[in-house]
Amino acid sequence: MAESRARTLDHVGLNVADLDAAERWYIDAFGYIRDLAVRLEAFELDIVMLVHPEGGDRLELLHRPGSAPGLRADTPPAAVLTEGFGHIAFDVEDVDGHFDRLVSLGARAVMSPRPSPEPGVRMAFVADPEGNLLELLDRRR
Structure with missing residues (x-):
């Protein structure tokens, strides 16, 4: 059996309709800062990774044109x-x-x-x- 290691949740991904507005809101609401922003051209997918400067928890905001609301x-x-x-x-x-x-x-x-x-x-x-x-x-x- 492999040695047990402590596990932590790395991040939560949230698909959003308006990436810029969502980023601003989560920064204002919870004190996140932008860790990185990337675009995956092959999927037309934009990603903004937010990180909390004190807690270290991360929230990944994702947007792809043509997305539709789910739950x-x-x-x-x-x-x-x-x-x-x-x-x-x-x-x-x-x-x-x-x-x-x-x-x-x-x-x-x-x-x-x-x-x-x-x-x-x-x-x-x-x-x-x-x-x-x-x-x-x-x-x-």
């Missing part, structure tokens, strides 16, 4: 009726403050801040300007 569930319960990825979760220090700030930046309020089913955790949901569900969690309590 855009309005609520978390609706999202789990379709198999596949339903939302992205962000661990934040102040769920209430982040929720209000994201809504002021154009996010749609989906589920106001409240206790999570997980004991000691506070949570909320918003949808980014393109309708992708984002969960906010505070596990530091």
Whole structure:
């Protein structure tokens, strides 16, 4: 058996309709910075990799002309009726403050801040300007 190594999630890829707007929004909303931008001519695919300067987590934004919206569930319960990825979760220090700030930046309020089913955790949901569900969690309590 091979030696066990610690595993971490490297990044999440999010296909978007407006790459420039999505990049600006995620930078403003979560403090990401651009790590790199590339174009794969063979697929007409543009990629922007964002990285958080403190946490190191990465968000890959992808755009290809001709793309069409996929799952855009309005609520978390609706999202789990379709198999596949339903939302992205962000661990934040102040769920209430982040929720209000994201809504002021154009996010749609989906589920106001409240206790999570997980004991000691506070949570909320918003949808980014393109309708992708984002969960906010505070596990530091």
